[in-house]
Amino acid sequence: MTASSSTADGSLPAHASPAFPPLYSPPNSRPQQLDEYGVSDLQLNGARAKSPNHDTFAAPTSAPYNTATTHALSTSSLPADSSAAADAESRPPPPPSLLSPAVTPPVTPGETTSAHTNLLHPSPSAPSDTTAELPHQHSLRQRRPSKPRPRLLETLPEVNCVVRARIPTTTGQEMFLHLYTNNVDGKEHLAIVFGGNIRSRSLDAERPGETELDRMIRGAYVGTLYPGRTSSRTGEGSSAAVGQRQQQGEYDDDAAQAVREQEVQERQAPLVRIHSECYTGETVWSARCDCGEQLDEAARLMSLPSAASSGGVIVYLRQEGRGIGLSEKLKAYNLQDLGSDTYEANLLLRHPADARSYGLATAMLLDLGLGGDQGIRLLTNNPDKVSAVEGPNREVVVKERVPMVPLAWRTGGKEGIKSQEVERYLSTKIEKFKHMLNAA
Ligand SMILES: Nc1nc2c(ncn2[C@@H]2O[C@H](COP(=O)(O)OP(=O)(O)OP(=O)(O)O)[C@@H](O)[C@H]2O)c(=O)[nH]1
Numbered sequence: 001m002t003a004s005s006s007t008a009d010g011s012l013p014a015h016a017s018p019a020f021p022p023l024y025s026p027p028n029s030r031p032q033q034l035d036e037y038g039v040s041d042l043q044l045n046g047a048r049a050k051s052p053n054h055d056t057f058a059a060p061t062s063a064p065y066n067t068a069t070t071h072a073l074s075t076s077s078l079p080a081d082s083s084a085a086a087d088a089e090s091r092p093p094p095p096p097s098l099l100s101p102a103v104t105p106p107v108t109p110g111e112t113t114s115a116h117t118n119l120l121h122p123s124p125s126a127p128s129d130t131t132a133e134l135p136h137q138h139s140l141r142q143r144r145p146s147k148p149r150p151r152l153l154e155t156l157p158e159v160n161c162v163v164r165a166r167i168p169t170t171t172g173q174e175m176f177l178h179l180y181t182n183n184v185d186g187k188e189h190l191a192i193v194f195g196g197n198i199r200s201r202s203l204d205a206e207r208p209g210e211t212e213l214d215r216m217i218r219g220a221y222v223g224t225l226y227p228g229r230t231s232s233r234t235g236e237g238s239s240a241a242v243g244q245r246q247q248q249g250e251y252d253d254d255a256a257q258a259v260r261e262q263e264v265q266e267r268q269a270p271l272v273r274i275h276s277e278c279y280t281g282e283t284v285w286s287a288r289c290d291c292g293e294q295l296d297e298a299a300r301l302m303s304l305p306s307a308a309s310s311g312g313v314i315v316y317l318r319q320e321g322r323g324i325g326l327s328e329k330l331k332a333y334n335l336q337d338l339g340s341d342t343y344e345a346n347l348l349l350r351h352p353a354d355a356r357s358y359g360l361a362t363a364m365l366l367d368l369g370l371g372g373d374q375g376i377r378l379l380t381n382n383p384d385k386v387s388a389v390e391g392p393n394r395e396v397v398v399k400e401r402v403p404m405v406p407l408a409w410r411t412g413g414k415e416g417i418k419s420q421e422v423e424r425y426l427s428t429k430i431e432k433f434k435h436m437l438n439a440a
Helices: 030-037 082-089 135-142 212-217 239-247 253-266 291-303 326-337 342-348 359-367 383-389 420-431
Strands: 159-168 174-182 189-194 271-276 312-317 372-379 396-402
Touching: 159 189, 159 359, 174 359, 189 291, 189 359, 271 291, 291 312, 291 372, 312 359, 326 342, 342 420, 359 383, 359 396, 372 383, 383 396
Parallel strands: 271 312, 271 372, 372 396
Antiparallel strands: 159 174, 174 189, 189 312
């Protein structure tokens, strides 16, 4: 890609990165699956699995955050839990739609949401003091948090980049929007790619019977489109061009691999953000969360001149409302206005506190050539994301975690989101979801 210049300091105006309207708001099928199988059924079954909140990704507890701070990562294993494994084996296997991602993150960092307990409508015999609190709040206080563990699966989902297009942005920075289909859900997940070195293997692959025009229309071209262009296959020496020429028999596998390896060695690990859809925070200016700000910040960092050679990718997963969908998230908002925090509100709606998974992100990163030893630098505060995105066999290596510090914290409140809601949202993320953020 030929990227046009970004602003000198790489700054982007609020929501300069494209906000994505909810092209597809998922039908709320996941809760039924969870009702059937229960969140606690998700057990660890692999030796390489890491406990996100164990020491591996422990947050620095004393030093205040600093955007320049990065944290080297190491790996550790959890001991196998044979009784849990035996228990899990006696149950029917969860459906692939739920578990095919490599790691289902610890969906409920507290106790499992019972499939059979309706917290909003407790049994008439259960004691409750409705004058003091909502009926469900007593139940929540009785819960003893226990650490759920991610499930490690053998295989990653299959993904296919069906189209990409150049998006000039309001800052002058260009990026390429890649649209993916997959074999585990009906959603169109996206990869927002910055820089010219990152190519999708599935997009570049030859489709039977297609013409050069077909290839250009679906974005499988090298270089730049211009009126009258007739071939998708210009450009020399890049791994994409090599990929195309390899398919034409001009390179053997070893030579192509050598070109790719040389390119990889010359680049530092690209920045990656795994971002979950948030219509409210990204499109309708909600100050309940910092999602829109995080999307903008990720795009800003990937647009910096220093990131130009390595490039960057925002994997935009359609996991609205931490996987519960927009409709349920709006109910959660109302419960929050009634006094619950974001964690409790999900449980009260009989969802896991966090229903997301990241196997699709791993598969998309692999398709974009970001697997292997080169590694990625992952922008997140979420310890579960760090471990989950690496995949069952560490197909993607997170070399570095780059914290996402709220703008208001970094600027002493001069910029960024200011609201009681966002403060509560952030403190719940730290206290209950164990995000690696320390208030300075
Ligand atoms: N259920 C629910 N989801 C929310 C709420 N506010 C934001 N979200 C969703 O939360 C997701 C973003 O997750 P966060 O927990 O903020 O952050 P994260 O992605 O886990 O971690 P970082 O990588 O550090 O940003 C998006 O899918 C939002 O739609 C809320 O009040 N309730």
